[in-house]
Amino acid sequence: MYRRIRDLREDMDLTQKEMGIILSCSQRVYSNYERGEVDIPTQMLVKLAEFHNTSIDYLLELTDEKKPYPRKQGR
Numbered sequence: 001m002y003r004r005i006r007d008l009r010e011d012m013d014l015t016q017k018e019m020g021i022i023l024s025c026s027q028r029v030y031s032n033y034e035r036g037e038v039d040i041p042t043q044m045l046v047k048l049a050e051f052h053n054t055s056i057d058y059l060l061e062l063t064d065e066k067k068p069y070p071r072k073q074g075r
Contacts, residue, residue, distance in 0.1 A: 001060050002036040008052045009034075023047050 009019050016034065017027040023044060032038045040048070049056045049068065057063045 002034050004059055004061060005048060006034045
């Protein structure tokens with residue numbers, strides 16, 4: 001999972017600091033997520049999936065399908 005979030009960030013040419021700003025966390029916290037030193041909270045996984053337009057299953061390496069699921073009505 002950790003490599004996948006790093007690869008998605010790098011594909012967008014973003015720094016860890018920029019991702020921290022986008023996700024409302026520090027660069028250090030985001031770096032810890034990418035290195036797998038701390039578990040990523042559920043709300044942060046949701047933010048990451050929404051930002052990268054993918055699914056949490058993709059982030060967690062439960063699927064190789066990058067395309068997100070259809071959005072729930074009213075969300």
